[in-house]
Amino acid sequence: MIYIGIINVSDRASAGVYEDIPGKAVVGFLTEWLSCDWQPVYRIIPDEQDQLEATMIELADTEGCCLVVTTGGTGPALRDVTPEATEAVCQKMMPGFGELMRQESLKYVPTAILSRQTAGIRNQTLILNLPGKPKAIGQCLSVVFPAIPYCVDLIGGPFLTTHENKMAVFRPKS
Ligand SMILES: Nc1ncnc2c1ncn2[C@@H]1O[C@H](COP(=O)(O)OP(=O)(O)OP(=O)(O)O)[C@@H](O)[C@H]1O
Ligand SMILES: Nc1nc2c(c(=O)[nH]1)N[C@H]1C(S)=C(S)[C@@H](COP(=O)(O)O)O[C@H]1N2
Secondary structure (H helix, E strand, O other): OEEEEEEEEOHHHHOOOOOOHHHHHHHHHHHHHEOOOEEEEEEEEOOOHHHHHHHHHHHHHHOOOOEEEEEOOOOOOOOOOHHHHHHHHOOEEOHHHHHHHHHHHOOOOHHHHHOOOOEEEEOOEEEEEEOOOHHHHHHHHHHHHHHHHHHHHHOOOOOOOEOOOOOOOOOOOO
């Protein structure tokens, strides 16, 4: 089975003040796009760096997720520590993901540059940050997703397939 982790990083969602709209949106897009069998491994946690690092490590190392998507905690506010946690648990950073998502988000909001969203590799897991705004989820995930299956191939993960009419992915011919 292919496992994909989804972590909603939000003080308010973890306290039950918000319904977890961003996390559910990630599951919704992946369900629409992926044609392979997969299962979500789902967590909602507060913006606490230690807890976030421990959760990323658990989903990558123990649950065996090939991809972990976080939502929220990427901004400049004091409690926003998702990029720091991502960097702390990854051996390799993948700055192109953040660059492309910010460029795309700028088409929608001038505050796109306030997100420090990034991505990185922990062993055989790609960890990807999305902003917490529900609308940002699809805008950001759809623009980077075409490169994700090949990235997962390159780190020795499972072969992710998609419905071509919903989400066309790109794998260079070897
Ligand atoms: N379920 C939701 N419903 C409506 N808006 C949401 C929801 N989740 C997040 N947002 C919006 O996205 C913004 C950023 O979300 P994020 O989860 O990073 O929260 P935050 O601003 O860090 O606040 P906190 O961590 O205290 O909950 C929120 O300020 C809010 O405007
Ligand atoms: N596509 C998109 N990107 C976005 C936004 C948005 O509404 N749509 N909001 C921005 C704002 S206002 C902030 S503060 C940062 C960080 O959001 P986060 O703390 O919820 O991760 O994301 C930015 N990126």
